[in-house]
């Protein structure tokens with residue numbers, strides 16, 4: 490199986506026992522008590538940690554790893570007047586769920602040819618198991634301080650998937666952890682979301698915030714920068730990823746215009762166009778609203794006055810209050826007479842309380858007109 494893996498499009502494969510994940514269960518309980526969950530995890534901790542609850546008499550779990558690119562060849566420039574946002578590397582190329590499911594079904598077919606009474610159940614991300622805990626147990630890599638599984642061969646630029654089976658395969662040995670005294674990821678995290686080695690407060694994590702649909706607190710909006718989906722900072726700074734860029738998986742290669750898109754056209758992109766452009770990628774699972782809201786935030790963070798008429802359009806016309814309120818924030822952040830006029834024009838027409846509040850807060854930032862102008866011109 491290990492020899493055949495490459496021919497099946499799998500970059501690394503290993504075997505974990507199907508025994509319960511008892512220490513993980515304690516860890517997940519603590520994580521919940523601290524309020525550090527994202528809400529995207531499987532809620533049932535028994536199902537998360539006991540393979541036998543998911544599969545009749547499991548004998549082993551086969552873990553697979555697929556490596557993805559980290560460098561954007563031919564990246565278009567983000568310039569004044571044509572600012573761009575960025576999708577995290579985990580959302581470049583085709584949706585990894587589909588790619589890994591494809592590899593797992595190829596693997597299943599390969600195994601069935603040799604073991605006709607194979608029983609198998611595969612999962613990627615949305616299954617009950619912790620993909621990272623399975624990968625760690627199967628010797629794919631170590632569980633690092635930035636929470637990622639780092640493989641010695643591919644770094645952390647990898648997706649994880651697994652297959653529970655009735656095959657009594659010998660388990661692999663775990664890989665030795667080599668973070669050592671390094672703390673680069675913890676130091677670089679813009680929001681302090683890595684509250685300790687391998688401990689994430691998801692509520693503070695930009696990757697999580699970019700995937701929410703509601704209003705984002707002021708401080709967080711500033712820190713999102715121009716991220717439209719996900720966050721790669723704690724992996725980009727990792728010395729284990731230095732020089733690692735994987736271009737061999739055809740479906741995972743990025744289209745630079747899609748993954749570093751112009752922000753202004755995103756603001757008015759309809760549902761159909763969004764599905765055409767982003768429907769086949771991993772960033773579209775929450776629909777277009779989070780990405781459009783993040784585009785509004787990014788334009789505010791660029792403080793580019795040429796975006797003002799477009800943001801004024803969102804504030805005046807977008808039916809979604811989250812988008813209007815965020816546009817008010819961005820106009821306040823950009824500043825200048827045109828932004829102020831747009832806010833004053835929208836104020837008397839607005840009926841939704843959160844937007845009324847956002848407009849008032851944005852207008853209040855114009856109180857100190859002199860300072861605002863200086864910041865703007867600077």
Ligand code: B12
Pocket residue numbers: 512513516517520527529530577578579613614615616617618619620621622623625631632633635636637638639645646647648649650686687688689691694696697700718719720721723
């Ligand atoms: C919910 C979720 C998120 C949440 C929360 C992430 C988190 N760290 O908990 C949010 C939205 C923030 C997120 C972000 C990202 N995610 Co995500 N996410 C998941 C999901 C669905 C569940 C993760 C989970 O349960 N977390 C709870 C924590 C507590 O458990 P765990 O990480 O699963 O398990 C580890 C810990 O428990 C730790 N541990 C065990 N015991 C103990 C004891 C102590 C004391 C400590 C400190 C730790 C510890 O070891 C376990 C194994 O590593 C998984 C898919 C899956 N089904 O597992 C993908 C998954 C983890 N995500 C993935 C990716 C790629 C990302 C991002 C890089 C995407 C991006 N670029 O924005 C970021 C990385 C953020 C980060 N630093 O972790 C990949 C990870 C690949 C890899 N190489 O590790 C996964 C596995 C999806 C996949 N199938 O490929 N994600």
Ligand code: SF4
Pocket residue numbers: 677678679680681682683689693694695696720721722723724
């Ligand atoms: S993904 Fe970004 S915000 Fe989340 S822990 Fe890593 S660096 Fe911090």
Ligand code: SF4
Pocket residue numbers: 633634635636667668669671672673674675723726727728729
């Ligand atoms: S940056 Fe350093 S501490 Fe963080 S995951 Fe990489 S090696 Fe480990």
